[in-house]
Amino acid sequence: MVEVDLLDFVEWFKRLAKQALGKHAGEPATGGFARWKHVVIHGFRLEEDHSFRETANRLKYMGDIRDVLELDRSDVPDYTTLNKSFDRIKMWVWRALLRVSAQQHPQSGFAALDSTFFDRGHASAHYLDRSNQAVETLKVTTLTDTASLAVLDVQCHAQWRHDTKSGPQVVRRNADDLHTVAADNGFQDWHSEYELPCFAAE
Known part of the structure; x- marks a missing residue:
């Protein structure tokens, strides 16, 4: 019998995935399965921190999880x-x-904008060779609700775009839901101040 918490997670994630994918949820993805099934299986895999091989093996013996996945x-x-x-x-x-x-959390309309660097060193050399990628570090810009700490948006760049370019782009996508955005001076320039009145540099 599967632990209730894990089963609840998979059922919850199934609802979330179908909501997020909308009309594309039932479209076939790799292997002919509906897209939502692949997304939920990967959510299950990441939640349990198993390898791809371990995930496939566990699903064969976890009937309750397969029932949720309709497999x-x-x-x-x-x-x-x-x-x-x-x-x-x-x-x-x-x-x-x-x-x-992010919509599962209350949103205050007050957000913080920040950038950091993500090291891809954890990726295997085999994967990098197979995908023909040589990028070792990504620049990641995040928009976070200051009350709930829910991450509202993320943007990744391999070419390390300047904050004054990536910041406004992230804010524009979420402008309808924002009252104020706090950021350090690296994000501030005349363009963002003119176009985005909610933008407040610190």
């Missing part, structure tokens, strides 16, 4: 299929999931 035991995708489908998930899917998950 028979013979339908469980191979770990290589899971690996490929994760690589192929489009950015719009991640952004939709982030937006819907």
Whole structure:
């Protein structure tokens, strides 16, 4: 019998994924399965911190989870299929999931904008060679609600765009829901101040 907390998580994530994907939820993705099934399987995998191979093996013996995923035991995708489908998930899917998950928290309209660097050194050399990628560090700009601490938006850049370019772009996408955005002086320039009255540099 699956732990109730894990089963609740998978059921909750299924609802979240279908809401985020909307009309695209049922469209087939890698392996012929509906897109929402791939997204939920990866959510299950990441929640449990298992490898692709471990995830496929566990799903074969976890009937309750398969029931939520609407999969028979013979339908469980191979770990290589899971690996490929994760690589192929489009950015719009991640952004939709982030937006819907942020909506689960109360939003105050007051947000903080910040940038940091994310080291991709954890990625295997085999993956980097296979994907023909040599980028070691990404610049990540985040927009966070100051009351709930929910991350409202994320933007990643391999070319390390200046804050005055990435900041306004992130804020524009969320402008309808914002009253004030706090950021350090690295984000401030005349363009952002003129176009975005909610922008307040510190």
